[in-house]
Amino acid sequence: MSEAIAASHPHPAEPSAWVRRFLPLVAPGGTVLDYACGGGRHARLFAARGFRVVAVDRNAEAVATLASVPRIEARCADLEDGPWPLAGEGFDAVVVTNYLFRPRFADLLACVAPGGVLIYETFMLGNERFGRPASPEFLLRPGELLGVLGADFTVLAFEQGIVERPKAAVVQRVCAVRRPADTTALPPASE
Ligand SMILES: C[S@@+](CC[C@H](N)C(=O)[O-])C[C@H]1O[C@@H](n2cnc3c(N)ncnc32)[C@H](O)[C@@H]1O
Known part of the structure; x- marks a missing residue:
């Protein structure tokens, strides 16, 4: 990543431990959507x-x-305004980190194919004491991700609270599979 891009994207370069933990749930050869990548x-x-x-x-x-x-199809598209750029598409995994736009929750969830995995982690209320994002617009409410998933999804793991790494923040994160899905073996937290 160039310095200019790094400066305009003050998010960490290392993958999230939450995403790494649940990566093994995605079937080999599957398709993945990195949403607001x-x-x-x-x-x-x-x-x-x-x-x-x-x-x-x-x-x-x-x-x-x-x-x-290799293997990445990079698309420049607006996920908030204008025509929905992912209409009719389904993925074996959808990954969303450090991004929140509530009006598109339903469209985003529709991108998870039956049996597919949703891995979502972003900031929640309380994060304002540590820095940005600090606006409620960009901060999940307690339990909010659980509330939006609905009956189509089985929650495998959910956490919310203060984390110290990569920097102190208040986050909420979920891993869920879209039905129909077999009972899933949970990857260990240390992975
Ligand atoms: C904090 S960054 C997170 C990037 C990545 N998910 C990660 O965790 O490394 C938020 C991203 O959302 C993107 N974004 C914000 N509004 C967007 C929109 N309307 N459509 C598409 N992407 C948007 C930004 O360009 C930025 O790359």
């Missing part, structure tokens, strides 16, 4: 493990850095 830390992680990844973000400069990465 930024510099594509998770698109790169999944592509390096052999998955085909669609990485979407409205930041053309960030998306361009992914264009030449």
